[in-house]
Amino acid sequence: MTPEIVALLADLETAGYIAEPATATALFLARATQKPLLVEGDAGVGKTELAKVLARLLGTELIRLQCYEGLDVQTALYEWDYPRQMLRVRIGDGRGEDAQALEARLFSREYLLERPILRAITHAGAPAVLLIDEIDRADDGFEAFLLEVLSDFQVTIPELGTIRAEHPPYVLLTSNGTRELGDALRRRCLYLYLDHPSLEREVRIIRARCPDAGGALPDQIARFLQALRARTLVKPPGVAETLDFTRALLSLRQHSLEADVVGVTLGCLLKDRHDLESMSPAEVAALVASACEVRS
């Protein structure tokens, strides 16, 4: 393995993110080639967390743009501070200020409201981490706009001119797959698919994030989760759910999996009515038993 990737893997682990080699490889390549990284995967596998950890590792700011349907360029890029501009004009009127000076002042950085993308581009000092979260929720028009920004990291504001990024930000895009992304955007990025963690990795994640969970508990929880994910579920539980579940068991002072306790805390894992209904108490008991027996 490339030494940089090994080092990055270790760094991620120190920062509390237990990653697969593929994840570290993707982060390394995205930084080295200065390309955006598109991260896809089921909900709760740690896509957003990856960006947070990266920002922490690099000691830089995380700038987050949460996408939603109807998100427009003004919310994502920049907007003039109209109320303040108007106020300034009124004040100027009374004083009889020089018109040109006033105009130059009104359309200066002072009255520019920087939204996430512009903020990431103008970030001073070191490159920021720009997280464009759930890009699949924005509509396709916005996607086309992003394409333009991501290809040359520059923004043109008619009143100010073109602003180029001194330090192009590290861009992470995440997608839950609620809709298929356009091919053009996909091709512009590097692509990482985050799978649900393997058994061994999940145990390590539980140990790292919930240090209170001792003994056989992390192992049992991980085995139970693996068995649960093997079933056909509408929303398979992700790592976020695993950690919620572990914390729930810890607050109930459980030191090993018990079928009845699991039965009542199942809502931490399964967030869909159909999924919950498909699990009868007997099935839960069977899954818990098989998760526990391997250990003892």
Added chain:
Amino acid sequence: MPGAPTVAGPRTGLDEDRALWLARLGGALRAHGIAATVRDEIDAAVALALVDRADRDEVARTLRIALKIRREAWPAFDLVFAKLWSGADRDLDQAPPPSRPPAPREQPPRLLSWDPVRRRLAVPDEDHELPGGNQTGTRPAASPTALLRRKSFDAAAWSAQELAAMERMLARLAHRLATCRSRRLIPAPGTARGRLDLRRSQRKALATGGEMLRFARRVRAVEEPRLVFLCDTSGSMDAHTRFLLMFVLALRRAARRADLFAFNTELVDLGRDVVPGKIRLTLDRLAARVPDWSGGTRIGASLARFADRDLPRLGGPRTVVVVLSDGLDRGDPAELAGAVKRIRARVRRLVWLNPLLGDVRYQPAARGMAAALPFIDCFAPAHNLESLERLLPQLVV
């Protein structure tokens, strides 16, 4: 991840001529149905220069990232990669594309015996007997207009006036179905409704010396969804199909982008055969195109075929897929569930219209239906006009 690191050695050809090796890989991937463009290959070349090329697993990971291989395509990619890595790629050209093993072609048992009259799709005013299913619905000899909407689609006798009234109603429904409000805001000149748009107000104020006399506003855009209909034409659906098809035809007239597929044991694209305004001609043409009309059903296989072949082209954030079927599948429920899940992932809404829902005794327990249910946004009855009308508010999104 299988650990044993393989020594690359010069026999892989990767280090000798990376560009050639990547071009061969790209070609092999494309032959297996994985889209890999030259741009991707360039990305891969740049990425490979940065990593340890003697580590087989790392090279595979890097290529997956740089070539943007989707999760579904990983098995096929691994296969191609393994062959190329070991230098056994010469026989790749002859390898059959593993995209989908040909489904076993066993003929499913027919629900109905073959009937020469039913080979052809009957048009509504043709007077002949229909099989009495387990559907409810009153069968009045002559129905007042108020009853029209309750009249079940499988009632045989419809007069010409009733048909005309029904067509008008369908056209109205179709129009409403074919528009939806987006969450995007667009300028709305000349209105006093909607949200304030300061940016444009400011600009307009220039004309009046900076004095804002009138505010500009923005309202939600009206979008036209792309409609895709998948009609079950099997024997169990026979009584309903022609009316549902009429509905689809009316929709087709209202929506510019509507696609129509029929399926029973196979999936047929009927898009080009639909002629708005000529229902009878269309129905005749459809009947000629659809093999095994009124035969058995393999919903799962048909929907999977749709998801493989047509969904990449038709799916999108504005696509609404409507399936017209009773869910009486003769195939594997898991296959149906998988196909429905895949379709749901790529469209805005997935609607399933089921004529059997009109029957109070009906429970969606039919194996296939139960498996598909969790992935459906809207599961509604479609046994008469009233039920279709009730459906509308749920469809307009």
